[in-house]
Amino acid sequence: MTDWLGPEEWQAVLLSVKVSFWATVLSMPLGxxxxxxLARGRFLGRDVLNWLVHLPLVLPPVVTGYLLLLSFGRRGPVGSFLYDTFGITLAFQWTGAALAASIMAFPLMVRAMRLAIEAVDPRLEEAAATLGANRVRVFSTVTLPLILPGIIAGAVLAFAKAMGEFGATITFVSNIPGETRTIPSAIYAFLQVPGGESSALRLVAVSVVIAIGALILSEWLSRRVAKRISGA
Amino acid sequence: MLSVDIRKTLGAFQLQTAFDAPEGVTVLFGRSGSGKTSVVKSIAGLLTPASGRIALGARTLFDDGSRINVPVHKRRFGYVFQDSRLFPHLSVRDNLCYAARVSDRGGRSPDHVADLLGISHLLDRRTHALSGGEAQRVAIGRALLTEPDMLLMDEPLASLDGPRKAEILPYLEMLRKETGLSILYVTHNMAEVARLATHIVLVEEGRVVRSGAPDDLLTDPDMVRLLGIRDAGAVLSAAVTAAPEDGLSELAISGGRLFLPAVEAPVGATLRVRILAQDVILSTTRPEGMSALNILPVRVLAVRRGDGPGVIVQLQAGHDRLLARITRRSADALGIAEGTECYAVMKSVAVSQTDIAVGLQSGL
Structure with a gap:
């Protein structure tokens, strides 16, 4: 495997996995x-939240990336606050790539989780309450186990989406080898130089395998959640 | 004792319900849509009344005046729903253990309760592999394992077919006897009322129209319209006095003797028998040369004429009361009026249907 991929290609694959992993894991609680x-809440501004969550799905990725650069750049309002208070810089760092990837993958993750939550019969939660379980316990012992496959499916989809993120990433954190050059950026870079096609093709193959694998896994997990909820 | 006095508007529907449920099995009886389920949900805390008060013994669970509203999980009712609502991600055993674990009261063990309800052989099954009757018994077990102060049962048999109902009813009777738990039981099925009730609360359009003991309420001619004319009839307690010789057992009621086939209880056992008004024939003279075995001398207490061709006759037999439904023409021809002494004739089969509660130590 190490022979099959060159050092630069390897670097891009490992970086992509690192960026996508953190992008997925850190956005799961908020997701x-x-x-x-969105599934259960009845509050003012629910529609606005729904739009906000789905916005990265329909906005041109380069717009999302540019907005990130404006707000999280060293001189942006959020970026300057983070730098002055914690000494953290996101722009042109792999952490910035993770932020861009998580935002672009967020709609997919939330959709999968929301579908799983909506499939849970609230009457089961009522039953648990009558047995003496408080809200936290109802959530952790009834709701969470029933939606767990949906949560994992959402995470798998988000991971795959993060692996493929290009537009927002390259706009926000550029294309720095070893720091922000993920698989898509690397493919793009290889295609810009003569003789880079073979490297690009190898990375394309890796991308296709990861994407298909993630789709199959998330489909399988979605079916499991349906089965689990129907009790079969 | 549970006391309820609540008001709430539900759509176009006005819930204004007040009643007490003493110890024993209180049946909340009413047609579909009369608000019974909303009442039970309010008692359990799944629905918040607009105003009123709910108290179990000395413990106030809801009182809008003093802003008390105990949350569902602290009310300590065992709630058995019409659909069993077992947790699909847990096995039968884990469903039972869930209840035992959530409750901080020690008490019965899951194995003991499973034994009591005849579900020990199902413990390792997934819930989807259970029949409706089995699932409902597991649900009852789960409710019991929280060591509740009272059981709320909302039409627990309504989604089951006839044989499955017959499978569960004995367990409900046993439950009452073994645990001594008071039960609020919602139903619109008269056979279940006849078999289980020690107190009846009649609900119509969100209001309590009448409440009282079954022997008063079920033999009140004014109640026939509410209970349904086909289901109207007396529930009597009867003692088995002789074992079957030719397949018929002899039972004593206060007004005489009954001969019933297929009674499985031993001599000395007390049973409930249900005599439907439409199965009773009246005769002004003692019938001779007739195949019917069950003939009781009775006195007419009241005659209620409705709009239709039938009349409802309330009868005194010993210290029990019966209802008979006969045609207006017959009543006029026989001169049946208050005070008339006559004979009530019941075909054996008419009193020996599945409504007989074998083994019940009747509270009547």
């Missing part, structure tokens, strides 16, 4: 909260 709010 679950948004999914719960």
């Amino acid at each position: 679950l909260i948004c999914a719960m709010a």
Whole structure:
């Protein structure tokens, strides 16, 4: 495998996995909260939240990336606050790539989680309450186990989407080898130089395998959640 | 004792219900859509009344005046729903253990309760592999394992077919006897009322129209319209006095003797028998040369004429009361009026249907 991929290609694959992993893991709690709010919440501004969550799906990725650069750049309002207070810089760093990837993958994650939550029969939660379980316990012992496959499916989809993110990433954090050059950026870079086609093709193959694998896994997990909820 | 006095508007529907449920099995009886389920949900805390008060013994669960509204999980009712609502991600055993674990009261063990309800052989099954009757018994077990102060049962048999109902009814009777738990039981099925009730609360359009003991309420001619004319009839307690010789058992009621086939209870057992008004024939003279075995001397207490061709006759037999439904023409021809002494004739089969509660130590 190491022979098959050159060092630069290897570097891009490993970086992509690192960026996507953190993008997925760190956005899961917020994703679950948004999914719960959208599936169950009855509050003012629910539609606005729904639009916000779905916005990265329909905006041109380069627009999302540019907005990130404006707000999280060293001189942007959020970026300057983070730098002055914590000494953290996101722009042109792999952490910035993770932020861009998580935002672009967020709608997919929330959709999968929301579908799982909506499939849970609230009458089961009522039953648990009558047995003496408080709200936290009802959530952790009834709701969460029933939606767990949906949460994992959402995470798998988000991971695959993050692996493929290009437009927002390259706009926000550029294309720095070893720092922000993920698989898509690397493919793009290889295509710009003569003789880079073979490297690009190898990375294309890796991307296709990861994408198909993620789709199959998330489909399988969605079916499991349906089965689990119907009790079969 | 549970006391309820609540008001709430539900759409175009006005819930204004007040009643007490003493110890024993209180049946909340009413047609579909009369608001019974909303009442039970309010008691359990799944629905918040607009105003009023709910108290179990000395413990106030809801009182809008003093802003008390105990949350569902602290009310300590065992709630058995019409659909069993077992947790699909847990096995039968884990469903039972869930209840035992959530409750902080020690008490019965899951194995003991499973034994009591005849579900020990199902413990390792997934819930989807259960029949409706089995699932409902598991649900009852789950409710019991929280060591509740009272059981709320909302039409627990309504989604089951006839044989499955017959499978569960004995367990409900046993439950009452073994645990001594008071039960609020919602139904619109008269056979279940006849078999289980020690107190009846009649609900119509969200209001309590009448409440009282079954022997008063079920033999009140004014109640016939509410209970349904086909289901009207007396529930009597009867003692088995002789074992079957030719397949018929002899039972004593206060007004005489009954001969019933297929009674499985031993001599000395007390049973409930249900005599439907439409199965009773009246005769002004003692019938001779007739195949019917069950003939009781009775006195007419009241005659209620409706708009139709039938009349409802309330009868005194010993210290029990019966209802008979006969035609207006017959009543006029026989001169049946208050005070008339006559004979009530019941075909054996008419009193020996599945409504007989074998083994019940009747509270009547």
